[in-house]
Amino acid sequence: MKERKNMLAGAGNNLEPLDVGVQIPYHFRCPISLELMRDPVTVCTGQTYDRASIESWVATGNTTCPVTRAALTDFTLIPNHTLRRLIQDWCVTNRSFGVERIPTPKQPADPSVVRSLLSQASSESNPIQNRISALRRLRGLARDSDTNRSIIGRLNVSEVVLSILFANADPDSAELKHESLAVMAMFPLGDSECASVSADPDRIAYLTSLLFHSSIEVRVNSAAMIEIVVAGTRSPELRAQISNADEMFEGIVGILRYPIAYPRALKVGIKALFALCLVKQHRHKAVSAGAVNALIDRLAEFEKCDAERALATIELLCRIPTGCAAFGAHALTVPLLVKIILKISDRATEYAAGALLSLCSASEQLQRDAVAAGVLTQLLLLVQSDCTERAKRKAQMLLKLLRDSWPEDSIANSDDFNCSDVVPY
Numbered sequence: 001m002k003e004r005k006n007m008l009a010g011a012g013n014n015l016e017p018l019d020v021g022v023q024i025p026y027h028f029r030c031p032i033s034l035e036l037m038r039d040p041v042t043v044c045t046g047q048t049y050d051r052a053s054i055e056s057w058v059a060t061g062n063t064t065c066p067v068t069r070a071a072l073t074d075f076t077l078i079p080n081h082t083l084r085r086l087i088q089d090w091c092v093t094n095r096s097f098g099v100e101r102i103p104t105p106k107q108p109a110d111p112s113v114v115r116s117l118l119s120q121a122s123s124e125s126n127p128i129q130n131r132i133s134a135l136r137r138l139r140g141l142a143r144d145s146d147t148n149r150s151i152i153g154r155l156n157v158s159e160v161v162l163s164i165l166f167a168n169a170d171p172d173s174a175e176l177k178h179e180s181l182a183v184m185a186m187f188p189l190g191d192s193e194c195a196s197v198s199a200d201p202d203r204i205a206y207l208t209s210l211l212f213h214s215s216i217e218v219r220v221n222s223a224a225m226i227e228i229v230v231a232g233t234r235s236p237e238l239r240a241q242i243s244n245a246d247e248m249f250e251g252i253v254g255i256l257r258y259p260i261a262y263p264r265a266l267k268v269g270i271k272a273l274f275a276l277c278l279v280k281q282h283r284h285k286a287v288s289a290g291a292v293n294a295l296i297d298r299l300a301e302f303e304k305c306d307a308e309r310a311l312a313t314i315e316l317l318c319r320i321p322t323g324c325a326a327f328g329a330h331a332l333t334v335p336l337l338v339k340i341i342l343k344i345s346d347r348a349t350e351y352a353a354g355a356l357l358s359l360c361s362a363s364e365q366l367q368r369d370a371v372a373a374g375v376l377t378q379l380l381l382l383v384q385s386d387c388t389e390r391a392k393r394k395a396q397m398l399l400k401l402l403r404d405s406w407p408e409d410s411i412a413n414s415d416d417f418n419c420s421d422v423v424p425y
Helices: 002-009 051-059 081-093 111-122 128-144 146-153 157-165 174-184 191-198 201-210 216-232 236-243 248-256 263-277 280-288 291-301 304-318 321-329 333-340 346-362 364-372 375-383 389-401
Strands: 015-017 023-025 040-042 048-050
Touching (some): 040 051, 040 081, 111 157, 128 157, 146 157, 157 174, 157 191, 174 216, 191 201, 191 236, 201 216, 201 236, 216 263, 236 280, 263 304, 280 291, 280 304, 280 321, 291 321, 304 333, 321 333, 333 364, 364 375, 375 389
Antiparallel strands (some): 040 048
């Protein structure tokens, strides 16, 4: 304790208190975020910032130095290795106070290296194993950081790698194609690139075939590619053409039902299924492929954003007769949807209420099931909450629909109902 007091007393006014009781030198803090710098970089004005903060500053359209307000004539960020080592030494000195040493950051990819790797990967005169190695290095760089993905994306990676992925079939090139697919799954596609894939039945058929590959990685990467193409295709006719491909829904649902815990399979699978189900005329194919059981059985395993997509997909499928019937026949559908209301997010609540509205509109038995599961209390809480107006409107419609299913001594006659925004009919 005595040593700590001496250390703090000798620091003067250059120290500011941290919540954990440790004081941090002012010049170790980023002038933008005011937090300890993890990857200090210096801009052309001589000022030093944390890389993530200054990149965010520039990405939002700012062209001046945050401290000096001088124009940034050069956006090159030079790593300040000396300051970073001083920060790391300070972290080690204060580790007894719970300060963790910041790791040495990986430097951004060198554009010249990226160009070389793309050239090696695209050269047909290059041995296939060398081309595969180049693609793997590219994938590794892209996986390292958002900065690297931005650098690689600006160097026409999509154009180069797409040509490899959809090149003429060669018995020896399967691994090369799979590696190119893994790279493509990490980058968005432009409108013209999406159109070039979606308008070509052979390319769609090839991606669909990969949904049934023995490797789950290949299957998931293919699903990711399909989702990117569907989401990036503006033409309704082309989107419908993609979702009409034979066995596509079976392949996507198969990924969702993969028996071994694999979070990326769930994340990519639900994104792809939702994108395909936005095409109304082919939603029945999702039902036939077993999407209903897959969604209900895996609903509790989705993370927040993925749960929202899953519930949105359920609501979409409940809007068609076959989907509504299939969800109604699953014993867990109604209890799960009732339980989810107000539990995940406003969007999730809205989608769950919408799905329940469709189900209860189709069956009096499902109305009784919803009441038995406690939907009345959930809906009354919902209409008095701060959720979206669309969610409240769906809840009010559902309460009106369930009027005849309320027990005599139910909440329908309670003071809670009289205080709600729902008008009894």
